[in-house]
Amino acid sequence: MRFTKMHGLGNDFMVVDAISQPFRLRPEMIRELADRNFGIGFDQLLVVEPPGLPDVDFRYRIFNSDGSEVEQCGNGARCFARFVRDQRLTNKRVIRVQTAKGVIELRVGRDGLVMVNMGVPELNPPAIPFAADRRKDVYTVEVDGQTIELSAVSMGNPHGVLVVDDVDRAPVASLGPKLENHPRFPARANIGFLQIIDRTHARLRVFERGSGETLACGSGACAAVVAGCLRGLLDSRVEVELRGGKLIIEWQGEGSPVMMEGPAASVFEGQIRLPGDSSGRRRKGSRPAKPTS
Numbered sequence: 001m002r003f004t005k006m007h008g009l010g011n012d013f014m015v016v017d018a019i020s021q022p023f024r025l026r027p028e029m030i031r032e033l034a035d036r037n038f039g040i041g042f043d044q045l046l047v048v049e050p051p052g053l054p055d056v057d058f059r060y061r062i063f064n065s066d067g068s069e070v071e072q073c074g075n076g077a078r079c080f081a082r083f084v085r086d087q088r089l090t091n092k093r094v095i096r097v098q099t100a101k102g103v104i105e106l107r108v109g110r111d112g113l114v115m116v117n118m119g120v121p122e123l124n125p126p127a128i129p130f131a132a133d134r135r136k137d138v139y140t141v142e143v144d145g146q147t148i149e150l151s152a153v154s155m156g157n158p159h160g161v162l163v164v165d166d167v168d169r170a171p172v173a174s175l176g177p178k179l180e181n182h183p184r185f186p187a188r189a190n191i192g193f194l195q196i197i198d199r200t201h202a203r204l205r206v207f208e209r210g211s212g213e214t215l216a217c218g219s220g221a222c223a224a225v226v227a228g229c230l231r232g233l234l235d236s237r238v239e240v241e242l243r244g245g246k247l248i249i250e251w252q253g254e255g256s257p258v259m260m261e262g263p264a265a266s267v268f269e270g271q272i273r274l275p276g277d278s279s280g281r282r283r284k285g286s287r288p289a290k291p292t293s
């Protein structure tokens, strides 16, 4: 199986063209491939498929490094756009792609930056999903006897956003997994720690559902700007600084889509032999899915 290793601000991906080659991976295989010591290593696997709807160019599927399939990935969307053009699967600059949550539109600029229309954020608790009796801009959640304030937003995928004084000192590693798996988020959630610098600048770290802390999370940056706007802390256009670099996020308010602009990079191309691959020379019982180039 041929693949491309890509990243969007250090949030890294294995990207597979499943249009010109067969693709079938079980969750345990994805976990092995995602392993940074024994596999290729990535935060998410992106699989490019033919579209299943009219007026759409492609379908793409997203899998976290724990093997779970998810609905949305902002950095992945930008890498997907670059991938389909680099692989000559399309020469369009405006690409419509179907994800597990709906259709999104991407625009590849001449400067190489990709602008993604990430859709209208969902704030209705059951649709996020988040357990609450009514919609609020800030909820309180109990964790180990501590009361945490957070906003809950779906960008197609669920996010909890906490406002902190300093992202460098935020309890991302300790609180992140507890909130990711909190019973109020029945489908788990990505947890963002947002520091407001001023009304147009913010810093963000995200503990991602199914992948742990990543260097950047595009949908997390969108959710954080939505949360910051709803709380009256941010303007409609914000530069969000993540550990891996910066994104520009724009949101004109309720009912409008969130626009995200940022880079996408290819790192290398490779090929792996999978178990059951007839060209494989793997010994029975040896570890599967090793890179061959």
Ligand SMILES: N[C@@H](CCC[C@H](N)C(=O)O)C(=O)O
Binding pocket: 011, 043, 044, 064, 070, 071, 072, 073, 074, 075, 076, 157, 158, 190, 208, 209, 210, 211, 214, 216, 217, 218, 219, 220
């Ligand atoms: N890194 C992504 C988000 C990937 C999916 C996420 N971990 C989830 O489970 O929803 C991004 O850039 O948005």
